[in-house]
Amino acid sequence: MSASLFKPVCLLMLTLLLAGCATPYLSEKSFWNGQTGFSQTRLGPDKWQLEFVGNDLVDRETARKYVLKRAGELALAEGYSWLGVDELTITRDAVRVTPSRPIFGFDEDEPDLFMAQMQVQHRISALLTFRLLPRAMDERTLNAKYLATIKTNSD
Known part of the structure; x- marks a missing residue:
């Protein structure tokens, strides 16, 4: 590979690798994607609950943008122009604490590797x-058409 192509190809590969790590907008929650993505539940004839886990x-x-956009799309698909927000909760939880690299003993430069090298993984839920x-x-009523056109990082 010529030197002039090497840098753009490496940059493209890095971009694709990083883009593949984020939870995409159009994903359903399942065992195979680590329980990240969307789930939706109909609570009544005109009442819904949406959850996005990233x-x-x-x-x-x-x-927040993901659940609002999906709510707008759902309202339009059901033939409604507006939706009333009852509750919107966004939480960030630590789901796993792991060593950032394998530990095979103590090193004189890092006498306590176990405590010094912990990595916390988080999960965000809307x-x-x-x-x-x-x-x-009322003021808690949102236009479904507007919500359905919200730009997300995946757009």
Whole structure:
């Protein structure tokens, strides 16, 4: 490979590798993707609960955008123009603590490798409970068409 192509190819490979690590917008929650992605539950004829769970690479704002966008899409698919937010909760939890590299004993430079080299993995969760509405009711009512067009990092 010529030197002029090496740098762009390496940059492209690194970008693809990093993009593959984040939890994508259109993912369903399952065992195979580490329980990250979306789940939705119909609580009544016009009431829904959406949950998005993301990995360490998803921040709070992205998780919020994901559930609001999905709620807008769901409202439009059900024939409603508005939705009323009952509750939106965003949490970030530590789900696993692991050594950042294998530990095979003590080194004189790092006498306590076990405590010094711990890595905490987090999971972010956005839980939205909402009602589908035919028209705007109050300040907690959001336009479904607007929500469905929210730009996310995956767009």
